[in-house]
Amino acid sequence: MEEQHGREYRVNVDWLQSRQDGLMSHVGNYTGTAHLLNSQQFLISSLGETTQGWVLFERVKDLYSKKEPEPLISTNVAVMLSIACTLLYVVPLYMSKASRPSPTLSRDAPSVIKYRVRAVMTACFICSLGTLYLIVSKGHTTYLEALRLLGWWPLGPLEIVKSLFLTAILFLGFLFERGVAEGQWRNWIRWQSLIEPLTEWAGWRNYVAGPITEEVVFRSIIVALHLMAKISPTSIVFVSPLYFGIAHVHHFYEFKLTHAYAPLGTMLFRTVFQFAYTTIFGWYAAFLYLRTGSLFAVIAVHSFCNCCGLPRLWGRVQVDMPIEPIIVRGKEDEEFPAQRVEQKQLGIGWTVAYYVILVAGAVVFWSQLWPLTESPLALASF
Numbered sequence: 001m002e003e004q005h006g007r008e009y010r011v012n013v014d015w016l017q018s019r020q021d022g023l024m025s026h027v028g029n030y031t032g033t034a035h036l037l038n039s040q041q042f043l044i045s046s047l048g049e050t051t052q053g054w055v056l057f058e059r060v061k062d063l064y065s066k067k068e069p070e071p072l073i074s075t076n077v078a079v080m081l082s083i084a085c086t087l088l089y090v091v092p093l094y095m096s097k098a099s100r101p102s103p104t105l106s107r108d109a110p111s112v113i114k115y116r117v118r119a120v121m122t123a124c125f126i127c128s129l130g131t132l133y134l135i136v137s138k139g140h141t142t143y144l145e146a147l148r149l150l151g152w153w154p155l156g157p158l159e160i161v162k163s164l165f166l167t168a169i170l171f172l173g174f175l176f177e178r179g180v181a182e183g184q185w186r187n188w189i190r191w192q193s194l195i196e197p198l199t200e201w202a203g204w205r206n207y208v209a210g211p212i213t214e215e216v217v218f219r220s221i222i223v224a225l226h227l228m229a230k231i232s233p234t235s236i237v238f239v240s241p242l243y244f245g246i247a248h249v250h251h252f253y254e255f256k257l258t259h260a261y262a263p264l265g266t267m268l269f270r271t272v273f274q275f276a277y278t279t280i281f282g283w284y285a286a287f288l289y290l291r292t293g294s295l296f297a298v299i300a301v302h303s304f305c306n307c308c309g310l311p312r313l314w315g316r317v318q319v320d321m322p323i324e325p326i327i328v329r330g331k332e333d334e335e336f337p338a339q340r341v342e343q344k345q346l347g348i349g350w351t352v353a354y355y356v357i358l359v360a361g362a363v364v365f366w367s368q369l370w371p372l373t374e375s376p377l378a379l380a381s382f
Contacts, residue, residue, distance in 0.1 A: 071230035072138040078229035082222045085127045086243045089217050090250050092119040101258050113201040120213040131221045138228065148293075149227065149379065150220045156294030159375050163288055163297040166372040167304055170365040173358030174311045181350050182319050193307075211302035218244040218282065219289045219298050223379070233290050233380035241282020245275045281305060293377030311358065317350040 073081075094100050099115040101107045128150070135146040147153040168175065179185040187193045197203030222243055226236045252271040255262070281302075289298045 072228040073134070073225070075229045075231060078225040078231070081131075081225050082240070082243050085123075085217055085221055086247050088123045088127060089120055089213070090247050092123065093250070094253070101254055103258055103260060106258070107254060108202045110201040113205050117205060117209045117213075120209070124213050124216045127217055127221050131224055135224065135228065149224050151224075151289060151293055151295030151298075151379070152220070154294075154377060155296055156292060156375070156377050159292035159294040159297045159377060160300050162372045162375075163292060163294075163301050164304060166365065166368060167301045169361050169368065171304075171308050171311060172361030172364075173354055174308050176357045177312065177317055177354055181317050181346055181354070197307075206306050207303050211299050211306060214244070214247075215285070215289075215295060215299045215302055218247070219285060220295050223286060223289060227379065233382050236290065236380070237283055237286045240286050241279050244282040244285075245279035248274050248278045277310065288373060290380045290382075291373035291378050292375045293379045294375070312354070316348070317346050317354050319344045319346060 092099075093116055096115065099112055099119065101112065105112065107113075132143065132146050132150065135141065135149055136143055139146070144153065179188060184193060197207060218240070222240050223236055226240055231239075249271060251274055252267055255267055255270060259267070285298045285302065288301060289295070292298075
C-alpha cells in the first residue's frame with residue numbers, strides 16, 4: 001500500500017513539473033497580438049489545470065503521509081486481561097468448601113448458590129472497575145464515554161425489545177410446544193412461569209444472577225478490551241465467545257466431583273456439548289451486543305434463552321405430566337420442593353406442526369437478523 005502511494009506521489013510531481021515547463025515554452029515561442037491572445041488563453045487554462053494538480057498533489061501527499069491511529073492496547077494485552085477476567089470469574093467458585101460441590105453437596109443447594117453469586121458479583125465489580133479505569137486513562141475520555149463503550153449507557157429500551165423479539169422468533173417452535181401444545185400460555189399471561197422460578201435460589205441463579213454476571217464479564221468487559229485493541233468486529237464475534245465457552249469447561253470438574261463413578265466418555269461428551277452450545281450462543285450474543293450497543297439487551301436475551309433451554313431437534317412432541325413432589329438434596333440447607341414428571345406423547349399432527357414452525361422461525365430469524373439488530377448505539381460496523 002505504501003509503495004503504491006509513493007508511485008502516485010512521484011507521478012503527480014512529475015506531471016506538475018511538465019505542465020509548468022510546457023507553459024513557459026509555449027509563452028516564449030509566440031509573438032504578436034494573436035499569438036499573445038492564444039498564449040493568454042492557454043495560460044488561463046493551464047493555471048486552472050495546475051491549480052487542480054496542486055489540489056490533487058496535496059491530497060496524494062496527505063494520503064501518503066496519513067497513518068492509522070494506534071490501538072489503545074495491544075492484542076496480547078487484550079487477550080491476557082480477558083483470560084485474567086475469566087479466571088477471576090471461575091476460580092473462586094472452587095476455593096471454598098462452601099461452594100465446591102461434592103457427592104453430598106449439590107450445586108443447587110441454597111448455601112452453594114449464595115456463596116457463588118457473591119463470588120461472581122465480586123469478580124464483576126473488580127473487572128468492571130479495572131476496565132473502566134483503563135478506558136478512561138488510555139483513551140483520555142470521560143467516564144460517561146467509557147460507560148458507553150461498556151454498553152451500560154444508554155439503556156437502549158428499543159434495542160431490548162427488538163432483541164427479545166428476534167430471539168423469540170428463533171424459539172417459535174419451543175413457544176408453540178410449551179405454550180400451545182402443553183397449554184402453559186395461561187401461566188404466561190399470569191406471569192406465573194416467571195415468578196415461580198424466582199422464588200427458589202436455583203431460579204434466581206439461572207435467570208437473574210447468571211445472565212447478568214456472565215454478560216458483564218464476557219460481553220461488556222471482554223468485548224471492550226478487544227475493541228480497544230482494534231480487533232475487527234467479525235473476529236470479536238467469533239473469538240470472544242471462546243472465553244465464555246472455556247469458562248463452562250469447569251463443569252467437567254464439577255460433574256466429576258458429584259458423579260465420581262460416571263464413565264469418562266460420558267463426562268467428556270457432556271463437557272464438549274456444553275462448550276459447543278455456550279460458544280454458539282456466545283457468537284449470537286457478541287453479534288447482538290456489537291450491533292445494539294446495549295448490555296441490557298444481551299442480558300435479557302441470555303435470561304430468555306435460559307428459560308427456554310435447547311429446542312427439540314428430534315422426536316415427537318410430548319407433554320410433561322406432574323406425578324408427585326420430591327425433595328432436592330442438600331447438606332445442612334433448607335429443603336425446597338421439585339416435581340417428578342411423566343412424559344406423554346401427543347398426536348402426530350402436533351409434531352408436524354412443531355417442526356414446520358421451528359423451521360419457519362429459523363428462516364424468519366435469519367432474514368430479520370440484520371434489520372432488527374440495527375441501532376444508532378452500535379459499537380462497531382460490519
